[in-house]
Amino acid sequence: MSFADSGFDYIVVGAGPAGCLLANRLSADPSCRVLLLEAGGRDNYPWIHIPVGYLHCIGNPRTDWCFKASAQAGLGGRELGYPRGRVLGGCSSINGMIYMRGQASDYDGWAAQGNQGWAWKDVLPLFKASERHFAGASEHHGGEGEWRVERQRYQWPILEAFRDAAEQCGIAKLDDFNTGDNQGSGYFQVNQRNGVRWNAAKAFLRPVMQRPNLTVLTGVQVDRLELEGGRASAVNGRWQNQPRRFSARREIILCAGAIGSPGILQRSGIGPRALLERLGIPVIHALEGVGGNLQDHLQLRLVYRIANARTLNQMAGSLWGKMGMGLRYLYDRSGPLAMAPSQLGAFVRSSPEQPSANLQYHVQPLSLERFGEPLHPFPAFTASVCNLRPLSRGRVDISSVDPGCAPVIDPNYLSDPADLKVAAQAIRLTRRIVQAPALAIFDPREYLPGAELNTEQQLYDAAARIGTTIFHPVGTCRMGSGSLDVVDSQLRVHGIDDLRVADASIMPEIVSGNTCSPTLMIGEKAAQLILQHSHSKRPQSTQHAIPTP
Template sequence: MANKLNKNNNIRDEIDSQSFDYIVVGAGTAGCILANQLSQNPKNKVLLIEAGGPDNWIWFHIPVGYLFAIGNPRSDWMFKTVAEKGLNGRSLAYPRGKVIGGSSAINAMIAMRGQAQDYDSWRQEGLVGWGWDDLLPVFKDLEDHFLGETEHHGVGGGWRVEPPRISWKILDVIADAAEGMGIEKIADFNTGDNEGTCYFHVNQQQGRRWSSARGFLKPVLDRPNLTLVTGGLADRLNFEGKRVTGITFEKNGQKITAKASGEVVLSSGSVGSIQLLQRSGIGPSEWLKSAGIDVFHALEGVGRNLQDHLQQRAIYKVANTKTLNETYHNLVKRAWMGVEYALFRRGPLTMAPSQLGIFTRSSEDYDRANIEFHVQPLSLDKFGDPLHRFPAVTVSACNLRPTSRGSIRILDDDIRSHPEIAPNYLATAEDQQVACDAIRVTRRLMQQQALKPFQPQEHLPGNQVGDDHDALVKAAGDIGTTIFHPVGTAKMGRGTDPVAVVDERLRVHGLDGLRVIDASVMPTITSGNTNTPTAMIAMKGSKMILEDSR
């Protein structure tokens, strides 16, 4: 039925004639896992609605395709932030995946859980079942890990994790330089403490991207009780009293209403789920009224508590070594990249955006790693621009646990309008201090003895930027950019929390039949890349739904 519905002109009749047990809105990282798990029982009729299309484009599958997918309206919602004061008035592109698999189809493919203390802090806020020890079995159940069944990893799950299939001498030496600063080389970032240096493990299989759609959705699309609709743009939730009974969405110019006898689950991410909630009259009263929306259920936290990882993209010119910059601009070598990938599934086309990771502390004020480096054997002004013609490396340091909080809000009731995204980067003195210290740590790293033969020269922020606080804060604003980790806009919290949107079982406070299960429910951002934690939340959330239905 899934394939039939995507081609059927009578899709409205097909949907209207049914009542589903579960409707999942958004077939991204979380939605694909939810659809898989909820439809395992053939008695459960599941409808999965995705506003994007199928992943039938080659660049969704070749890892380096993120360069072509990000910033392309075929695959990216093309959101932008407001002009940010902390970024000296700059506005940033804010990519979100517009395809089955969602952002896992266009992201960096980095498999990263974060730190045990991230989750223990959630449990300490009264969120029962969300501590590290509670969640480690869920992470393991999720995985199919190249390290095999171990204390920390699992096999047989839909979340494939492999080592990178390319190495670069300059990155090896940067790891040596970090070791010279006292940052140990480790074998695995995902044991609960990620402090150290290691090559990132990636969501790939033999050199091909492994999205949530590939791992969880496509293998089960032939289930007769699972219906997938692509190109279905969610409009509004439907209610009877305080119970959500379904959703109205648009496809091919038609408005279609789907009914849910069980639950509606929002898994459209920290932007999409918020748009739908607010358009349905659920959110801060003042925001809704100013957007021309009738307030159905005042919930002040919807769209607040936005957190994101801001990185300072330092670029260093290097000598006496190979980087991707000059390799790319050599036509013969560029052709060989394609041959190497086609024949062996190896080489630069298998590259994630970042290869080497370094987790360390920006100062002695922190008891655990609070900054993460993404180190790349390449440089460019921004995604979508060509690589520089000079050999260079990018050494980006991000604040893992920012204290600044932003917001996402709709400005009108138009289904196609983009929301106002205001991350509020570098709004606190602590975040400004971490940014300054991160640039200092970057400079110290690149001045290590191990790198002397490669003659690193600071291109950005540049030697003209001094070491005083004000100069470094301005530099951080000039070179700072998102690494695409928005979370927290539908915060999980107890009923006494004034900005909590969902409870510890991911049910929306004050409403029945509605859950949010995606990155938006994180109370605080995890200390690392956020895609794997989002997948974990989906796996745990699906178990909660099934438990509560008994």
């Protein structure tokens, strides 16, 4: 089939969380023809669906782009792996499955910057619209949506003891992190269904794949957008090893994520003039902010050896242990194989001067040197803590006009002195929790970064040595009305008609927690904005045969 005149109404680029949701919402109108393009493959790899299988998906080119961040001066020159989903469902197919919205003040802050319609009171109904919470509909939760939220199905005594220790240090126990104020400690709620990962493809895409007006193509490497008369009119890329052109009558929506969306804009001649000229790309629209404002949560993974308790280190360290875990999962979809990477969470202020919780803990009954390496051969737990509101800013840029070339990702971690100060405070707070009476029976001993490190400079150096990404890049197509902003509050790209961005890249400031469900909310908001706009601009669709993906 020739795509030169296929005439889709909407083209959604990227089948991550926001893209899957948008394809669902836009194709609900049978008069609209919707095309969803995904560079990765189908989500039929078994390890996607077994929760602990994230260990087999991150760093696997079948499901992960396997990007690397550039050498980070703030991390002692280390180059970090930078996982991004390369499959239907995007990062929701390889992430930690944690359902988290952030804090009400995050969104009120977006609105205070001039982004009307993005305050907490505006976005809470959007979160609820897509949510199917295990407790049903309530003031804070939705009960009829597609995005399943469940309790975890396995608990560990060492984690309950950590929670008790946190309470002894003044961190109250909390049942629900998603009411607008997440300060406290509790067990994360997860995006699972009966112990199986619930990704965005299952939630939003698979139920509507048979709609005759929805086309889903995988393995499409998008190169650039075609611009005519100041509007985005088509998407150019490769599918089945052939160049393809996909035209859009109404709008093109980029949902390729904080790494992918700015890259598509830059290859299309929309971006910083100096970068485009250096790469020989004609400057169609100089938009200096494209690729800037990169923010991420840097986690400090403190590891403690313990006694008198079993952790995943021992259970997964023997053939019999692995067989036992597998049999239990086959029996009732519970046990360690049903685990999200992190079970227990806590949100706390690093110092009294902070207006709200600015640290997040992910506490795990396991330990390892780094992701992709074996678990330690001794019982241990990891208290991973990240600064929720880093001031350091980085950027992502294409390295070539070739879409197959990896981008240059520079998060610029710990470049702001305030982030170093928060890192030192986080290590000291973690030590105070671990030394509380509730954990004494387990005799915790600091393995990383090392209890002998105590001065401010030593803690700065320790943060540089153990810090790593927690996979939350945002902000590279920032929403706002300033000279470095990329989209307006309607998610329309400044200066280009019929082109929007709807993914984590539009966040002006990173949210205070995990970023998957906020990205879904952005997709829900985009659908609302697009459908409202379509009522005032609604050309007649010409029906065409839909190709089989």
